[in-house]
Amino acid sequence: MAVLAAPHLTLVSEQPHAASLPAGHAQVNALYAEYGAKIHRFLRDLLGDPTLAKDATQETFVRAYTRLSALDPTLRVAPWLFGIANNVSLEMRRARSRAGRCFVSGTEADAPCPGSPEKSFLEREELSVVNTALASLPEERRAMLLLRLDHGLSYDDIAVTMSCSLAKVKVEIFRAREHLRAAKAAYEGKQ
Amino acid sequence: MSCERAIEVEDWTLGLLEASEAESVGTHVLSCADCQEAKAMFDEERGLFEVRAAADTTPLPPLVMPKPSLFARLHAGRAVSAIAALAACAIAVIGGAHAFAPDDCAPVTTPAMTLTAPPSEEVLTCKAPITEARLFSELAPTTPAPLASQEPPTLACMDRATCDLQDDTLSF
Numbered sequence: 001m002a003v004l005a006a007p008h009l010t011l012v013s014e015q016p017h018a019a020s021l022p023a024g025h026a027q028v029n030a031l032y033a034e035y036g037a038k039i040h041r042f043l044r045d046l047l048g049d050p051t052l053a054k055d056a057t058q059e060t061f062v063r064a065y066t067r068l069s070a071l072d073p074t075l076r077v078a079p080w081l082f083g084i085a086n087n088v089s090l091e092m093r094r095a096r097s098r099a100g101r102c103f104v105s106g107t108e109a110d111a112p113c114p115g116s117p118e119k120s121f122l123e124r125e126e127l128s129v130v131n132t133a134l135a136s137l138p139e140e141r142r143a144m145l146l147l148r149l150d151h152g153l154s155y156d157d158i159a160v161t162m163s164c165s166l167a168k169v170k171v172e173i174f175r176a177r178e179h180l181r182a183a184k185a186a187y188e189g190k191q
Numbered sequence: 192m193s194c195e196r197a198i199e200v201e202d203w204t205l206g207l208l209e210a211s212e213a214e215s216v217g218t219h220v221l222s223c224a225d226c227q228e229a230k231a232m233f234d235e236e237r238g239l240f241e242v243r244a245a246a247d248t249t250p251l252p253p254l255v256m257p258k259p260s261l262f263a264r265l266h267a268g269r270a271v272s273a274i275a276a277l278a279a280c281a282i283a284v285i286g287g288a289h290a291f292a293p294d295d296c297a298p299v300t301t302p303a304m305t306l307t308a309p310p311s312e313e314v315l316t317c318k319a320p321i322t323e324a325r326l327f328s329e330l331a332p333t334t335p336a337p338l339a340s341q342e343p344p345t346l347a348c349m350d351r352a353t354c355d356l357q358d359d360t361l362s363f
């Protein structure tokens with residue numbers, strides 16, 4: 001198979017010009033170990049459903065496996081993987097809208113926070129505000145903001161991942177950050 | 192926050208810049224109040240997401256990859272589907288080209304109708320030109336002639352060899 005017959009393939013990791021991985025399953029497993037949690041979090045934020053996000057994560061890495069041979073070795077892996085994840089998320093959202101299932105707003109705000117109970121409470125409050133603000137953003141804008149602030153991608157990489165222009169990325173992220181700041185200011189004003 | 196290098200500062204914070212660029216931006220940040228403000232704001236926002244990521248303790252299940260044989264079958268299936276789709280497209284294009292040829296869009300000229308009789312029979316043709324007067328005269332109702340004046344029909348014997356009737360004509 002073409003994918004397995006590429007042992008020389010070098011993947012550029014988050015650290016540029018780094019990891020050289022063996023072919024096939026081993027490569028994908030290494031990618032999963034490095035990016036699995038990030039991709040899962042990204043998909044959970046986009047889909048709003050932890051269970052669906054797990055399926056989408058699996059699907060993302062299976063697709064990554066089938067497309068390893070087509071990967072340009074000079075490209076960074078993170079934008080490539082997030083691009084696949086974004087496509088998987090789009091397909092799942094379309095399928096879900098066809099099936100008529102409702103969107104489960106917010107993510108796992110009830111996850112336990114380490115630290116003192118007071119700190120934990122405040123963090124959970126703050127996280128809840130962030131999650132609510134995120135959930136109220138349009139999907140594309142939310143994805144761009146997450147890629148920038150949560151996953152630390154450059155504007156150029158986000159443009160590649162989302163298949164849109166750099167100017168659009170800048171505008172969308174600017175607006176999303178304004179929205180986030182307004183939500184945070186409103187929360188802090190209440191306190 | 193009006194400095195043009197604000198995005199560069201963010202990239203610098205994220206560690207996305209090359210060493211030479213990073214040094215340049217680092218020097219710039221020290222002297223630019225706008226960029227210092229932009230960096231502080233970005234750090235604050237990013238801090239929120241870092242807390243959020245740290246709070247994410249969802250255990251990720253191990254990656255379950257389908258067996259290579261399944262991929263082989265999938266690829267084979269896709270190849271067959273692609274060939275079938277290609278063939279269908281080719282048929283559609285050829286068939287479509289035939290069905291929707293530009294000539295077909297031209298007004299259809301129907302061939303002149305000719306009445307041809309079977310070869311054994313005499314062809315009925317009217318040599319005289321059809322004029323309006325003739326047409327009306329032929330279509331006008333005619334009064335039937337009385338029975339007595341009518342010529343009796345003649346029957347011809349078709350099988351002269353076996354027929355007992357020797358006369359060619361039977362009269363009634």
